[in-house]
Amino acid sequence: MTPRSLPTGIYLVTDSLQCVARGLIGTVLDAVNAGVQTVQIREKTATSAEFLEVVLRVAAAVDGLATLLIDDQVDVYLAARAAGAQVHGVHIGQSDLSAALVRRMVGESAIVGLSANSPTHLQAVHALPRGTVDYLGVGVIRATSTKPDHPSPLGIEGFAEFVADTDIPCVAIGGIHHGDIAALRARGAHGAAVVSEICAATDPRHAAARLVEEWNTRANEIPQAELTESTSRD
Secondary structure (H helix, E strand, C coil): CCCCCCCCEEEEECCHHHCCCCHHHHHHHHHHHCCCCEEEECCCCCCHHHHHHHHHHHHHHHCCCCEEEEECCHHHHHHHHHCCCCCCEEEECCCCCCHHHHHHHHCCCCEEEEEECCHHHHHHHHCCCCCCCCEEEEECCCCCCCCCCCCCCCHHHHHHHHHHCCCCCEEEECCCCCCCHHHHHHCCCCEEEECHHHHCCCCHHHHHHHHHHHHHCCHHHCCHHHHCCCCCCC
């Protein structure tokens, strides 16, 4: 993998509280062994020290088999890197440190992702020097309990409209389930991020494998009816 190369496909965002069946490390390993190539480590309630310990444990277990990104906390990413962990970048939100400052902090080789969901967000990121942000996490696609303060859902068609206005790779996130992946890929998604679909699954490896298989199915092999957005899914 070259520096700053974000793999396409299924992107796991971790939630320790949902990883009941296999635990956090077991869930991540199940997902990676099923073909998930990107894992964002997210610990919203942990202290920085606790978060760092989780990152070090995940990085040691994964051992370079997947791209590991740190959610929000640039200091934790820098500390993990200083400790020798194989971590590859950070994902930040609109209320975190500015993307320009984060880029200066993490250097040119790190991946920087940024949450975005509006034309205003796009205008701001397009005004930055090229390469400041490597990808956008775009959502939510549907309402999701894993992020209670989420913005208004875009839906799959809203996501497609967003993607059409930028050449920055876009990863869809928020309320995504098995059955959505082909439609999102057909509409320009660089990847599809999931939380509960893998973390809360009784068999995380099987759940991840189904998502990876759906991603890998060529879009033109999917019946058109299956590429329309379902409005009945929770």
